[in-house]
Structure formats: C-alpha cells, structure tokens
Amino acid sequence: MDQTELLTVPYDAVLYAEGSDQYRDWDDSLKEEHMHALEEFVTAHITDRGPARFVQGGISNGSYNRVFRFSFDDGGSDIALKSPKPGHSAGTIAAEKVANEAAWLEFFKEKTTIPVPRVYSCGTEPGHLSPLKLPYILMDWVLGDNLRDFLRSAPPEKLLPTIYQQIASFYLELYRVPFNGIGSVVRNKTTGQWSLRRPLTIDMHQLVLGVSNYPTNDWPTRGFTNAKGYLDFVWDQQSKQLRNLRNLNTPCEPLSSEDIARLRFEARYRFKQLSNSPEFRLHDNFGFRAFNPDLDPRNMTVDPDTGKILGVFDLEFTNAMPAQFACDPPLSLFTVLPATALDTGYFAWFLQEYKPVLDQFLDAMQELEKLEELEELEELDELEELEELEELEELKLKKKPFGQAPLSTVMRNSWKTKRVWFNFGLNHSDHVDAIYWAVLHDLHLGGITPELPAEVKVEMESYIQQAKAKVAEHNDALDSYVRNERAGLILLLLSDAAKLINDLQSQLRLVTYFERTKAQLGPRQLESNVLNKCAPFIRAVNDSVNSDTFCSEVSKLSLQELAFCSISFSERQVQMIRQFFKASHVRAYIKSQQILVTDREEVFRRLDFYCKEDEKSPFRKIYDAARHAGKSTDAPRVATTPSTKLPTTELTGSPACCARTPANGESTQSTASLANLENRKRKLSITLDQSMALSNDKGAKNHPVSLQQLHPVKAKSMKDQYHEKYLAHQGMTTEVTNARDGSEALLTLCK
Known part of the structure; x- marks a missing residue:
C-alpha cells in the first residue's frame, strides 16, 4: 500500500486558525489612511521620481508576505514594499527573515547576473519600520508573467530551451560562488565585507509557526563551520517536531494513531541511519554553496513573447549550505510538485512523468556548459601565454570546484542514486516520513533494512x-x-x-x-x-x-x-x-472543522441553493464568505497537508437536495435561476484536497491537474466515495429540500 499520503505532516490546526484570525483582523484594520501613509513613506525613500501613488489592485499576497505596489508621478519603474503578514509569518523571527532576504538580494546583485530586484531600503529594527509597524523591504517591482503559470500554459516549444538555459545559468552561477561555512549572508556596514550569520531555513520558520510552544533556545547564534554540526542540528529539529507537534499522529483511515506513530518513528530512525551511506554522506571538502529550496519557476517572472526571465525573488530562506545540496537537480519544473505528489499518493507517477522534463532541462544545461567551456579554454590559453599561473589556478577552481565533472553530470548522478531525495528529506521535514517510505526505505547498505535494536x-x-x-x-x-x-x-x-x-x-x-x-x-x-x-x-x-x-x-x-x-x-x-x-469567524469555523473538500462542496451547493442567486439574501454574505474561505490559498495551512491542491475531476449530475419543482406562487424567474444553478452544479469540479489548504505556503504555489490523467481508476473510486458520502446524507437532505429560507439548511450544516 502506498502510505505516503497518510504521512504528510499536519501542523497544529489551532495555531494555524488563530494565526489566520490574527491576519484577518490585521487585514480588516487597514484603511485608506494607511495607504496614504505608505505613499508618503515610499516618497521619502525614493526621492528622484516625484510623489509615490499606490497602484489600485497592486497588492500581492504570498504564503508569508504581502507586497504593495507603487508608481510615481514623474515616471520611473514601479516600487514594491514587502512585509511579513501578521499571523502568517512567525513573529519572533520575522525581522531576521526580512533582513536575510534583503541581504541575499544585494549579494546576488553584486556577485551574479541573476535578475533580482534592486533593494532601496530595508528596515527591521524598532524605529526603522514601515508605517504599518512591520519590517519591510523597499525594492523594484518585478515585471512579467509568473513563470510557473507560463510553463503550465503550454508555451511554444521553441521557448523552452531558452527558459531552461536561463534557469540552468542561475544554478551554474550559484554553484561557482564559494562560502566558508553554513549560514545566511550579512554585510558589515563599516567595511562592506560579506560574512555569515546563523542560517534561517524554511523548516525552522515552519516549526515556529506550526508547533505549539516550539523550543528555539538551542538554536545556533552563529553560522556552522562544518556539515556535521549542521546535520546534528537538523536531526535535533526533526526529533523535536516528532515529539512536540500535537496532531502529528492524528488517525487517518485506514491507519490508526498508533500505526502512523510507528511508521513515523521508524522512518526518522532509519532516515538518520542512511546519512552514513557513502552516497548520502555530507562532506566538508566540497565546500559550501548558496542554496534555496524555493529557487524555482513559481518565484520567477518571464516575458511571454521572448521567454526572457525578468525577475527572481522570494530569497528569504536562502543559505550557504553543504555543496551537495547545490548539486541536486531542480524538482519544480513540472506542473505538479513532489510534495503534492507525496500528499496525494501519486509519487511513483511523478517520478515517471518528471524524468523527461528533467532530461530536457539537463540537456539545456549541458549545452550551456559546452559554450562556457569553449570560452573558458580561450581564456585559459590567454593566461597560459601570459604565464599568469595564480590566476589560472583560481579560474580552474572557480569553474570546476568539484573536479572535472560538469554540474549537469553531477545532477544526473544525484537523480540516479536518489541522493536528491535524501537531501529533500533533510530540507523538508514536512515530508521526511513520506519520502523515506516512498523512495529511501530500500536503500540501506546491502539493500537490507537492519533490525531495530x-x-x-x-x-x-x-x-x-x-x-x-x-x-x-x-x-x-x-x-x-x-x-x-x-x-x-x-x-x-x-x-x-x-x-x-x-x-x-x-x-x-x-x-x-x-x-x-x-x-x-x-x-x-x-x-x-x-x-x-x-x-x-x-x-x-x-x-x-x-x-x-x-x-x-x-x-x-x-x-x-x-x-x-x-x-x-x-x-x-x-x-x-x-x-x-x-465575519472572519465564518472562515475560522470552516477551517477549524477541517472539512474535506467533498463535504465542503456539499456545503457550498446547499448554501448556493438557498441563496437562489439573490444578492439581497441575508445568507448571501455567509455563502460568499464560506466560498472565499474554501478557495483561498494565501493563508497558512491548518489541516493535514502543508501542501496544496490535489487533482480535480468533474462530477456530473447534481444532488437531489438541489432539484425541486417551483412552489405555489414562486416566480418563473426564480425557477429559471434554479435551472441556471442546476447547470452550474453539473459543471462543478470537486477539488480532492485533504485539508482546508491554508499554504503555505505553499498552497498558493501548487497547481491542480486532472485526476483522470493521473490515475483513471482512482478518479472513479473518488467519485464513488463522494456518492457514498452523499447517500449517507440523504436523511438530512429531505429536511433541507423542504426548507423555504436558509435557516434550516444552515442549522443542519452547523450542528
């Protein structure tokens, strides 16, 4: 049995719901005067473009941050003001997160040609915050279309090599910038020199955000100087998650709480054992390189006409890490992310479908490496003629930090040996249990899983x-x-x-x-x-x-x-x-109940029926709020998966509770409205999500695909499951059908 979908880490539902309440209260508190204050703030920091004006509709929400867009009366490029979202970002480390992102943007701008936005100002200390009293980064607004969406739209084939070569060039550039340890960069304000501070990873942020009373007193106060020190820290954090996350082992049919706990404990123990395998062991002799698990198309923009990548952003969880992480191939070039595939039990399908996409990317990288090798040979010849031996050795080291193997070859090897999935587990504690049982459990020395002591x-x-x-x-x-x-x-x-x-x-x-x-x-x-x-x-x-x-x-x-x-x-x-x-409690109620999507869509059907397309209905507001809650992807997640939306399938027909004949005195217009509702319901797709999808982070960055394409047998079984649930509700639907206003339906739903 594929157990991966039962082993996704569910973060604390109460913490997430309370965080969502905090965010919504903050969002509701923002008034027009706040926007005027932000305009004045931006004008004061960007002094050569005239007064700043907030761009209507210029608010973008990510998993953890909100971005405000401003234009200028005197022209010039637009500006983005980025701040963490209260309730959706861990408040105790929000300032550190913002400072890290600003530093990495400046570092990349200085050391690479990666098209990151220019930073104009950053404030993280009391007295240097934005008018919203939050840490902020003031930077260029990035133009273009979201690259992930663009790749999903089936772009012209001729643009794919161009896009892949650009992404490959980003990886190559980062591969060639060495560091002397593990951590995040910080610039000395006096000397302008770069050094390392302690790392802040997405896992660290997620643990503080989603585990009640998570202990951070033993977090490092400075960067790590070797891979072993960092690896010990990772083991410790994964152990704390295992023992402190209250709902980690919530029963999920057909497994009991005891079954899930046993699988998780064994997975963590044996995953740690694998770190001694030659293929997976982290080494210091390869050095350290910049690594960001979020460096992927969802955080890039592109010119849809030329395929040129215009911007790379969301670098807040970038860190200098053991170089092996930088040798792993990207896992985000496909329409489905590996985390989503693990969450849904389609990981074997993902591996099969992702391989040709990855091969196309690595072929593009290989072509780029060949071009660079020709340029390198010409440069080497010039240096040899000039007998500049010291510069010659520096160039060789810079171009080939891991010996003679090109990065594309190293990445292919990582995929072949499955080292990429071991490193995935190190950097994604949300999925360490699932990835162990999906891929790694049969990779122990000699191919034999040792007996537990x-x-x-x-x-x-x-x-x-x-x-x-x-x-x-x-x-x-x-x-x-x-x-x-x-x-x-x-x-x-x-x-x-x-x-x-x-x-x-x-x-x-x-x-x-x-x-x-x-x-x-x-x-x-x-x-x-x-x-x-x-x-x-x-x-x-x-x-x-x-x-x-x-x-x-x-x-x-x-x-x-x-x-x-x-x-x-x-x-x-x-x-x-x-x-x-x-009104925010409507959403909080639905979230905290952890209603499955099939059930939630049934709720929407009934509310939709009682609204009768009547905007003046007193229950219309409740319906709209609930519908919005069910579709929102900009909040942290609450239920059983930190990742996102699953495949969708269409369900023909409509529930019996939505079909009735007009009552005496009911207008034909009302009958027509109900007929329209019937047609809409026949076209309604049921999103097979396993939770209320609050994403993280992640929720906003994943995209649904057709379940029928993934697995036609499973699509049928999910339809059958839905109809079984519906039939089980028949006793309730009789009462709902007889109601004339929304009260009895809502009573039934709220009990």
Missing part, C-alpha cells in the same frame, strides 16, 4: 503512547476553539436573522417551523427545548456582550432557536453582537 523498539513503544496523549491534547484544544468559533458563526447568522425576522413572510416561516416542532414534540417539550433554553441566552444579551457567556449559552441552541431569540433583540443589541463576532 531492542532499546529502540522500547523507545518506539513509549513514543506511541506519548503520541496518543498528544493527539488527545490537540483535539481538546481544537474542540475548545471550534466551540468558540461555532458560537461566533451562529451569532453572525443571528445578527442577520434579526433583520430577517422583520420580514412578515420570514416570521410566518419561523412560526411554521415552531408549529411543526410543537406538533412533533408537544407543547411541553417545545417549551422545554426552546423557551427555557433561550432564556439564559436572552439574559446574557440583555446583561452584556460577554465572550464566555455567549460561547457557553449559544452552543446549546440551534439556529432556529437563536432566530427565535432574536425577535426580542433591540437594534443596539444586534449591533453589539456584530461588533463582537466578526
């Missing part, structure tokens, strides 16, 4: 028990968060329900609901279930808007009961509720 087995059993306790701790925290967020969602609905009650027809519908309930339960039970339950909540509203009281009382009530309560609310009380519980 007795003491290791004892330690593994102890870890399994600890993992179960951690999962329970996380679930308790998540339940508490969900209760609060569910209360916020229902109270948001309640504030709209109060307005809905003002409509006589809605009042009649509500009365009809209670009369039907009364007939089913009897008047005494109705009084007990509704009136008595409502009383404490009504008292809470009348007394004051208090978070704990609201959350306690509202969780006991259904949406209809809350709507019934709202009849007695004054407009002032409704406004108080609106202020206290913000």
Whole structure:
C-alpha cells in the first residue's frame, strides 16, 4: 500500500486558525489612511521620481508576505514594499527573515547576473519600520508573467530551451560562488565585507509557526563551520517536531494513531541511519554553496513573447549550505510538485512523468556548459601565454570546484542514486516520513533494512503512547476553539436573522417551523427545548456582550432557536453582537472543522441553493464568505497537508437536495435561476484536497491537474466515495429540500 499520503505532516490546526484570525483582523484594520501613509513613506525613500501613488489592485499576497505596489508621478519603474503578514509569518523571527532576504538580494546583485530586484531600503529594527509597524523591504517591482503559470500554459516549444538555459545559468552561477561555512549572508556596514550569520531555513520558520510552544533556545547564534554540526542540528529539529507537534499522529483511515506513530518513528530512525551511506554522506571538502529550496519557476517572472526571465525573488530562506545540496537537480519544473505528489499518493507517477522534463532541462544545461567551456579554454590559453599561473589556478577552481565533472553530470548522478531525495528529506521535514517510505526505505547498505535494536523498539513503544496523549491534547484544544468559533458563526447568522425576522413572510416561516416542532414534540417539550433554553441566552444579551457567556449559552441552541431569540433583540443589541463576532469567524469555523473538500462542496451547493442567486439574501454574505474561505490559498495551512491542491475531476449530475419543482406562487424567474444553478452544479469540479489548504505556503504555489490523467481508476473510486458520502446524507437532505429560507439548511450544516 502506498502510505505516503497518510504521512504528510499536519501542523497544529489551532495555531494555524488563530494565526489566520490574527491576519484577518490585521487585514480588516487597514484603511485608506494607511495607504496614504505608505505613499508618503515610499516618497521619502525614493526621492528622484516625484510623489509615490499606490497602484489600485497592486497588492500581492504570498504564503508569508504581502507586497504593495507603487508608481510615481514623474515616471520611473514601479516600487514594491514587502512585509511579513501578521499571523502568517512567525513573529519572533520575522525581522531576521526580512533582513536575510534583503541581504541575499544585494549579494546576488553584486556577485551574479541573476535578475533580482534592486533593494532601496530595508528596515527591521524598532524605529526603522514601515508605517504599518512591520519590517519591510523597499525594492523594484518585478515585471512579467509568473513563470510557473507560463510553463503550465503550454508555451511554444521553441521557448523552452531558452527558459531552461536561463534557469540552468542561475544554478551554474550559484554553484561557482564559494562560502566558508553554513549560514545566511550579512554585510558589515563599516567595511562592506560579506560574512555569515546563523542560517534561517524554511523548516525552522515552519516549526515556529506550526508547533505549539516550539523550543528555539538551542538554536545556533552563529553560522556552522562544518556539515556535521549542521546535520546534528537538523536531526535535533526533526526529533523535536516528532515529539512536540500535537496532531502529528492524528488517525487517518485506514491507519490508526498508533500505526502512523510507528511508521513515523521508524522512518526518522532509519532516515538518520542512511546519512552514513557513502552516497548520502555530507562532506566538508566540497565546500559550501548558496542554496534555496524555493529557487524555482513559481518565484520567477518571464516575458511571454521572448521567454526572457525578468525577475527572481522570494530569497528569504536562502543559505550557504553543504555543496551537495547545490548539486541536486531542480524538482519544480513540472506542473505538479513532489510534495503534492507525496500528499496525494501519486509519487511513483511523478517520478515517471518528471524524468523527461528533467532530461530536457539537463540537456539545456549541458549545452550551456559546452559554450562556457569553449570560452573558458580561450581564456585559459590567454593566461597560459601570459604565464599568469595564480590566476589560472583560481579560474580552474572557480569553474570546476568539484573536479572535472560538469554540474549537469553531477545532477544526473544525484537523480540516479536518489541522493536528491535524501537531501529533500533533510530540507523538508514536512515530508521526511513520506519520502523515506516512498523512495529511501530500500536503500540501506546491502539493500537490507537492519533490525531495530531492542532499546529502540522500547523507545518506539513509549513514543506511541506519548503520541496518543498528544493527539488527545490537540483535539481538546481544537474542540475548545471550534466551540468558540461555532458560537461566533451562529451569532453572525443571528445578527442577520434579526433583520430577517422583520420580514412578515420570514416570521410566518419561523412560526411554521415552531408549529411543526410543537406538533412533533408537544407543547411541553417545545417549551422545554426552546423557551427555557433561550432564556439564559436572552439574559446574557440583555446583561452584556460577554465572550464566555455567549460561547457557553449559544452552543446549546440551534439556529432556529437563536432566530427565535432574536425577535426580542433591540437594534443596539444586534449591533453589539456584530461588533463582537466578526465575519472572519465564518472562515475560522470552516477551517477549524477541517472539512474535506467533498463535504465542503456539499456545503457550498446547499448554501448556493438557498441563496437562489439573490444578492439581497441575508445568507448571501455567509455563502460568499464560506466560498472565499474554501478557495483561498494565501493563508497558512491548518489541516493535514502543508501542501496544496490535489487533482480535480468533474462530477456530473447534481444532488437531489438541489432539484425541486417551483412552489405555489414562486416566480418563473426564480425557477429559471434554479435551472441556471442546476447547470452550474453539473459543471462543478470537486477539488480532492485533504485539508482546508491554508499554504503555505505553499498552497498558493501548487497547481491542480486532472485526476483522470493521473490515475483513471482512482478518479472513479473518488467519485464513488463522494456518492457514498452523499447517500449517507440523504436523511438530512429531505429536511433541507423542504426548507423555504436558509435557516434550516444552515442549522443542519452547523450542528
């Protein structure tokens, strides 16, 4: 069985949801005056182009950062102001992350021809922040189309060699810039000389962002001088993730929590053993080179007409690393990233499909190396004639730092020996377990997996028990968060329900609901279930808007009961509720519940049905917010995969709950709207995501492909799974179909 899709590392759902809340509160707080302040700030730092003007629509959101675009009255190139997003970027190391990126941009601009944007200003210290009170980089705005999107659009074949040769030239240039250790670059302000500070990797950032109370007191205070010191640090961080991430071993059918914990423990133990293999051992004698796991087409722009790469950006997690990392081939030239393939169980398919793409890239690199070799020979001949022996040796070392093997050859060897996947595990703790079981588990010395020592087995059993306790701790925290967020969602609905009650027809519908309930339960039970339950909540509203009281009382009530309560609310009380519980809780509720996409699309279908394409519907706002939440890719991830969207397939037909005949008095226009909805639903693609896709980071940088193309058998099985889920909901859909407004449907969905 392919277990890779069950072993993706899920970061703490509560932390991610709270971070998303923090980000949304910050985003909601940005007003027009903030943009004016930023315009003045940019004008003060770029003094030769006239007043700066914020470009309408000029906001770009990445996984961790937001970029604002500004133009100038007197012309000149546009400027980008980049800052970390509160809640989506680890606050304790945000300033360090920004400073590192600015330093690497300046370093690349000085030492290479890679087209990185020019940095005009960078502020990370108190008193030197942007008007948003955040660290910032002020740099050139990068023109062009996103290269990853361009490659996915099937560009003209004649442009591919041009594009690949440019990317290859970037790798070659970085390959030839040596460092004396491991870390991030920093320039001495007095001498202008470059040196190394401690490294900050994407894994380090992710651990702080996604693991509750993650310890950083043992992080290095300076750079590493050898590969062994850095490797020991990586082992330590992966071990801390294994033992501190509360929901790491959440059950995922067909595996139990104990099964997953056992697989993870064994994978980490044996992955570390592989570091002693000759093919995978890190050496100091090859030196150190700049390495960035995000140096790929999604962080580049291109001129679509010529294929010229115009910009390279997002260098915040670049570090000088053991040179072996720089000898690995790029893994991001295909429409699906390896992390996505691991998350979905299609890694074997990825290996097969990626090989010809990689060969085309390495052929382009080889052609470039041949051209450079001719130029090098001419330069060597000139130096030999001049007997400049010292310069001659320096040139040889610069051009061939690993002996005579060209970089393209070294990269082919890395792919062949699977060293690239061992290094992938070192640099991607999110997928170290999955990559071990997918590729590396049969690569032990002699091809034999050694028996686990007795003491290791004892330690593994102890870890399994600890993992179960951690999962329970996380679930308790998540339940508490969900209760609060569910209360916020229902109270948001309640504030709209109060307005809905003002409509006589809605009042009649509500009365009809209670009369039907009364007939089913009897008047005494109705009084007990509704009136008595409502009383404490009504008292809470009348007394004051208090978070704990609201959350306690509202969780006991259904949406209809809350709507019934709202009849007695004054407009002032409704406004108080609106202020206290913000619309962002709609998204938080959906995220924290970790609803699978198939279920989420069912939610959208029903909300869409009750909205009836009516922009004035009080539930339209809820639907729009929920739909936006389901599609957003600019936030950190919350559920079980740090990576992104899976393949899509189309589901024909529509659920029974969306098909009905017009009621008496219903307009033909409404009937037509429902018919349009039917057509739209038949075309609706169901994204088979395993989580709410908050990306990281990553979420925004991955792209769906056709599931049918990936695996037609699995596509069919996923359709069958969806229909099985739908049939299981039939008891619920009967009630939903009979509803005339959105309240009963939302009640069913929110229970």
